[in-house]
Amino acid sequence: MAAVSVFPSQRELGAALARLVTEAAAEAVASSGRFTLGLSGGSLVALLARELPPALSAAPGADPSRWLVAFCDERLVPPEHPESTGGAYRSQVFSQLPPPGPQVLSVSPELGPAAAARDYEEQLRKAFPGPAVPQFDLLLLGLGPDGHTCSLFPGHALLQEQHSLVGFLEDSPKPPPRRVTMTLPLLNSARRVLLVAAGASKAPVLKVWGEILGIWAKSGIWGEIGGVGILG
Ligand SMILES: O=C1O[C@H](COP(=O)(O)O)[C@@H](O)[C@H](O)[C@H]1O
Numbered sequence: 001m002a003a004v005s006v007f008p009s010q011r012e013l014g015a016a017l018a019r020l021v022t023e024a025a026a027e028a029v030a031s032s033g034r035f036t037l038g039l040s041g042g043s044l045v046a047l048l049a050r051e052l053p054p055a056l057s058a059a060p061g062a063d064p065s066r067w068l069v070a071f072c073d074e075r076l077v078p079p080e081h082p083e084s085t086g087g088a089y090r091s092q093v094f095s096q097l098p099p100p101g102p103q104v105l106s107v108s109p110e111l112g113p114a115a116a117a118r119d120y121e122e123q124l125r126k127a128f129p130g131p132a133v134p135q136f137d138l139l140l141l142g143l144g145p146d147g148h149t150c151s152l153f154p155g156h157a158l159l160q161e162q163h164s165l166v167g168f169l170e171d172s173p174k175p176p177p178r179r180v181t182m183t184l185p186l187l188n189s190a191r192r193v194l195l196v197a198a199g200a201s202k203a204p205v206l207k208v209w210g211e212i213l214g215i216w217a218k219s220g221i222w223g224e225i226g227g228v229g230i231l232g
Pocket residue numbers: 040041042043044072073074075141142143144145148149150151174
């Protein structure tokens with residue numbers, strides 16, 4: 001099932017997002033003892049930093065110490081670099097959660113692209129020992145104005161990947177060029193995927209994505225898609 005929600009401001013988008021994550025976490029923790037969450041970087045970090053910690057403190061059942069968090073993609077820069085997704089989440093979001101906080105799987109930029117992708121895939125396989133392709137409870141995907149999500153860019157060869165859960169690229173059209181990313185097989189197996197787009201620059205590409213998502217939903221490739229967008 002695909003659904004699109006449009007909000008008049010980033011504040012309202014962030015609040016809805018925080019509510020949705022909190023409810024999904026409480027549900028997953030109650031039914032399976034843990035909540036598995038994939039997080040994109042970019043503008044999503046600030047949205048979550050503002051709204052998620054207060055939403056969580058009002059919902060003890062969502063217990064972040066029972067979360068397994070992974071990054072949907074990572075830029076290969078040191079963790080203290082302003083472009084590091086893991087670094088941004090650590091300093092802006094996880095630091096606001098009660099200790100011990102979530103278990104976090106991180107990409108190791110110092111390994112270099114190929115080895116970092118292999119290492120990250122191994123971490124994911126260990127964290128999800130059962131199924132051949134891990135099933136995240138929820139993936140929060142961002143969207144670039146050029147239509148990319150994670151570090152999967154339109155027309156890039158990585159979109160053809162059918163086996164690896166994780167890929168790497170050294171030619172990202174958006175800097176920094178070296179990145180590690182979840183691939184489509186992993187994204188497609190998630191229980192829920194939420195595409196989060198904020199700001200007018202994303203409106204044209206969101207329209208295209210809507211059409212594509214309609215096709216995906218009909219073909220049953222995606223289990224459930226919820227979209228949250230701001231078109232103005
Ligand atoms: O480079 C990236 O871009 C996308 C979109 O970022 P945004 O700042 O336009 O929201 C992001 O989802 C991805 O994780 C990131 O690496």
